[in-house]
Amino acid sequence: MNKKQLEKFSPWILLVVVIALWQLVCSAFNVSEFVFPSPARIWEQMIEFRGVIAAHAWRTYWVTMAGFGLAIIVGVMLGFLIGSSRLAYTAVYPLMTAFNALPKAAFVPILVVWFGIGIGPAILTAFLISFFPIMVNIATGLATLEPELEDVLRVLGAKRWDVLIKVGLPRSMPYFYGSLKVAITLAFVGTTVSEMTAANEGIGYLLISAGSAMQMGLAFAGLVVVGAMAMVMYELFSYIEKNTTAWAHRNSSSH
Numbered sequence: 001m002n003k004k005q006l007e008k009f010s011p012w013i014l015l016v017v018v019i020a021l022w023q024l025v026c027s028a029f030n031v032s033e034f035v036f037p038s039p040a041r042i043w044e045q046m047i048e049f050r051g052v053i054a055a056h057a058w059r060t061y062w063v064t065m066a067g068f069g070l071a072i073i074v075g076v077m078l079g080f081l082i083g084s085s086r087l088a089y090t091a092v093y094p095l096m097t098a099f100n101a102l103p104k105a106a107f108v109p110i111l112v113v114w115f116g117i118g119i120g121p122a123i124l125t126a127f128l129i130s131f132f133p134i135m136v137n138i139a140t141g142l143a144t145l146e147p148e149l150e151d152v153l154r155v156l157g158a159k160r161w162d163v164l165i166k167v168g169l170p171r172s173m174p175y176f177y178g179s180l181k182v183a184i185t186l187a188f189v190g191t192t193v194s195e196m197t198a199a200n201e202g203i204g205y206l207l208i209s210a211g212s213a214m215q216m217g218l219a220f221a222g223l224v225v226v227g228a229m230a231m232v233m234y235e236l237f238s239y240i241e242k243n244t245t246a247w248a249h250r251n252s253s254s255h
Helices: 005-030 039-048 050-084 084-098 104-115 119-142 146-155 159-199 203-213 216-244
Strands: none
Touching: 005 039, 005 146, 005 159, 039 050, 039 216, 050 084, 050 119, 050 159, 050 203, 084 119, 104 119, 104 159, 119 159, 159 216, 203 216
């Protein structure tokens, strides 16, 4: 196996090693499944309750995508507003930073009062926790446009709007895709946290139900499914990024 192949398969190799060590520790020390289930037990529970897990996972997935889609719309709009104006950047960015520092789990009880138990709090929690990285990266991509480049374009007759749309936004695309890869993982976290306290469906609800029934293998199976969904979406955005912004990345063959 050459270096390129090793780099390609290294995440899977590491995953296999971690699972093997995990199984070895659980078997060698006879760890109770009620404390820390082994990978074999988690797999058994995943097969046994595959129908239940699939139903809860689908609910978590589409709710997360709804919140994430809303985060993209709001994040891009706010990012464009903040990045295109020095005044807006100075005025709005500190407030958004302060808002992002607030624990989003604390909003769940408030959202339950406003929207009741169900999909509303989950969608909004996913949105609240994931729009900030998108907004910041779009704003950064626009605000860091080189003054010299902008001056040259102005001399050539370009207006401020032309500079932002034709140069600023394309330049921001690598930032944008980077933010999507971060935001999608946060969105799944937000949905799951909300479902743990304000839903009767979803992986978060499954975690609470399994934990109260002492079915730790099922609870860990739920965590594995959430992680798998987040990883798939992460890789999807990575693929799109590589095929649409190749100009922004160093060619791997040059190493």
